[in-house]
Amino acid sequence: MPVDKENLAEISLARAERNTTARPTVQAIEEILFQPFDVLDHGFVRVIDYMGDDSSVVQAARVSYGRGTKKLNEDRGLIRYLMAHSHTTPFEMAELKIHVKLPIFVARQWVRHRTASLNEYSARYSVLDREFYIPEVEQISSQSTNNRQGRGELLKRQKSEYVQELLRDDANRNYNNYLQMINSDDAGQPLREGEDGLARELARMNLTLNTYTQWYWKANLHNIFNFLRLRADPHAQYEIRVYADIILDIVKRWMPLSHEAFIDYKLNSATISSQSIAVIKRLIKGEQVTQESSGLTLREWTELQRRFEFGAPSA
Ligand SMILES: Cc1cc2nc3c(=O)[nH]c(=O)nc-3n(C[C@H](O)[C@H](O)[C@H](O)COP(=O)(O)OP(=O)(O)OC[C@H]3O[C@@H](n4cnc5c(N)ncnc54)[C@H](O)[C@@H]3O)c2cc1C
Numbered sequence: 001m002p003v004d005k006e007n008l009a010e011i012s013l014a015r016a017e018r019n020t021t022a023r024p025t026v027q028a029i030e031e032i033l034f035q036p037f038d039v040l041d042h043g044f045v046r047v048i049d050y051m052g053d054d055s056s057v058v059q060a061a062r063v064s065y066g067r068g069t070k071k072l073n074e075d076r077g078l079i080r081y082l083m084a085h086s087h088t089t090p091f092e093m094a095e096l097k098i099h100v101k102l103p104i105f106v107a108r109q110w111v112r113h114r115t116a117s118l119n120e121y122s123a124r125y126s127v128l129d130r131e132f133y134i135p136e137v138e139q140i141s142s143q144s145t146n147n148r149q150g151r152g153e154l155l156k157r158q159k160s161e162y163v164q165e166l167l168r169d170d171a172n173r174n175y176n177n178y179l180q181m182i183n184s185d186d187a188g189q190p191l192r193e194g195e196d197g198l199a200r201e202l203a204r205m206n207l208t209l210n211t212y213t214q215w216y217w218k219a220n221l222h223n224i225f226n227f228l229r230l231r232a233d234p235h236a237q238y239e240i241r242v243y244a245d246i247i248l249d250i251v252k253r254w255m256p257l258s259h260e261a262f263i264d265y266k267l268n269s270a271t272i273s274s275q276s277i278a279v280i281k282r283l284i285k286g287e288q289v290t291q292e293s294s295g296l297t298l299r300e301w302t303e304l305q306r307r308f309e310f311g312a313p314s315a
Contacts, residue, residue, distance in 0.1 A: 002044040002101060003036050011035065011046075024053045028253035036099075037246050040239065042131045042212050043101045045246045049218075052094035054079065054257040057221075061090040076257050083261035091222040094255060098217050098247070103133040105209040106239050113227045116219035123213070124201035128178075130186060132171035133210040134164050139238055150235070171208045178206045221258060224251065229266050276304050283310060 003011070014034045029050055036044035058075045059066075061082060082090055102110065111118070121128075140160035141151035155163065183190050183197030190197075197203075219227070224247065230236060231244035252259040272280075279294045291301040305311050 002038050002042050023051075024055060026050070026053050026254050029250070032250070032253065039101075039242050039246060040103070040133055042133065043103070043243070044099075045243060045250070046099050047096065047250060048099050048216065049097040050095065050254060052221075052255075054255050056093045057082065057090045057255070057258055060093040061087070076260075079257045080261045080265070083258070083265045088222045091225065091258060092220040094221040094258075095218060096221070096224060096250070096254065098250075099214065100217055100243065101212055101214045102243060103210045103239065104207070104213050106133075106237075106243065107213055107215070108209075109231075109237065109240050110217075110243075113219075113223070113230075115223040115226070116217055118215045118217045120215040121213055123204040123207075124199075127182065127184060127188065127200060128204065128207060128211055128213070130172070130175050131212040132168070132175075132208065133212065133239070134167050134171075135239075137161065137164070140164070151238075167208075167210065171210055174206050174208050175211070178203050181206065221251070221255065225262050225266060228262070232267060270307050272304070272307075273300070276300065279304060280308065 011034050029047060033047055036046040038044055054075065058064075058070075058078055061078060081087075100110075107120075137157055137160040138154070140163050141154050144150040144152040154160070179185060180191065181198040181203040182200055183192055183195055185191055228244055228248055228251070231240050232248050233241075236244065248259075251262075275295050279289055279296065282289050291298060294301055296304065
């Protein structure tokens, strides 16, 4: 279960509280504040706090004394200009703080995004729960043959169920030995009265990478966009992409104009080389261009064909 009853009650109390402020607030975020959005089998993302709105970007860009907003279409135009020309510092004026529950192997990828602040649940101090990520059969695939970092065809159902069984058994066995070492049962009571348990900071090394951890993560919008550009991309691993997709949706509610500009100019845009631009120009002029005459490698040529949907992909 992503969030237990006790924690849900705490969330309800926090959501019922009301404060007054002169700072800008965003109704669409107020509506979801503290509320967990389920991810994978036991994970979640929930917004803890935020600072700013679309007008904060505009305000900083204009270094204005007031809210900095003009007409909506002027603000939209300015935000799109800033995004298109990578004038990024105005986007650093807005901040988001989230609470995330995620498998350790996803955390390993996430933590590579260094330009954020995070505080993780301490497994030196506390005991981790018996909660492991077990992928759905729809996610259990063979190793890709053309992308060393990706997945290929789905495994047959029977084989996927066997993989699930192995993952579940190994995670439980390791977790049982973890409890043995710290001398605790699942309810936190000693397994053997009067006996010292191993330090938690040592025992945790026995846990499998699909065990869930939690953290608070805070970043400004510029760095959140960097994270989303890489992790909400279809090439990102599914297990981190599902978290990125939820954060993308949160950003859409929070900063709709900045979100729209990000989608148009970053997430759905393409970086193309000068050689590729030359190919596009030749195609527009009506020239027949082949991979051999393009000056591109087969991979570059295939990517360009896919991106601009011309010609049959080369074998
Ligand atoms: C598809 C994919 C595959 C990946 N595979 C691997 C892998 O096999 N192995 C692996 O180790 N990582 C891998 N990564 C992680 C990747 O190399 C980056 O570490 C990660 O995406 C974070 O990007 P970042 O450094 O831009 O972000 P951040 O750490 O948030 O940094 C943001 C920006 O700040 C600047 N910056 C931050 N720190 C420094 C610094 N020390 N020096 C100079 N500039 C800095 C850079 O401009 C950087 O772009 C992969 C990422 C993706 C998306």
